[in-house]
Amino acid sequence: MTRASRRPIDPRAARTPRAAVDSAPREHVILLHGIWMRGITLLPLARRLRQAGYSVETIDYASVFRGIQPAVTRLRERMQAQDAGAVHLVGHSLGSLVALEATRGVRGLPKGGIVCIGPPLRGSAVARALTAFPGGRLLLGQSAEPLLEGVDAWKGSRRVGVIAGKLPFGLGITLGPLVAPHDGTVSVEETQLPGISDHRTVDASHTGLLFSSEVADLTVAFLRAGRFAPTPR
Structure with a gap:
């Protein structure tokens, strides 16, 4: 054993990097599911x-x-309750509309980005077709209006x-x-909205988007950089 290897190590110095990491505010993500689904x-x-x-x-x-309005209210409360460096929102389908409406024109919320996965931002042709069947509108319930009409251009x-x-x-x-192109439920055209920062299409169905590793990687990339990673050439 050399003289250098026997030199005592200051335990305070050894703990400093870990302490710095632990004290850094962790970024938080809130996930929101679509219609007829649950958080699982x-x-x-x-x-x-x-x-x-x-x-x-x-x-x-x-x-x-109950529709999206109670979810919008609860989401704002959850965002304000977080002690984090940033609070990001990730919504699937209808959950994307909840995320956008919860932050539209609202001040005092923590900073963070929004990722919308398979969102019917311009309204859903499938929802409109469903309302043509007897009892079809009942299946949409209190979420019928946002699914039929979509949301306004993003100016947040x-x-x-x-x-x-x-x-x-x-x-x-x-x-109908x-x-x-479409994912079996929402067309790519319906996911495009003026004011969004970035848009990407992937080979996945509407439900398959939730299990796609590519979608997960794209989501992480956007939350970190505010844009999706460049498409490989």
């Missing part, structure tokens, strides 16, 4: 986000019986990234024509 469907995405270093929670809401300060699917498999194609 977001577990694979939540796991990938935790592996990337984020703390994660999921908000469950009664999409049919938060950066918004949109991921759309283009694998045409899903119940939606049995209800969808403009191609």
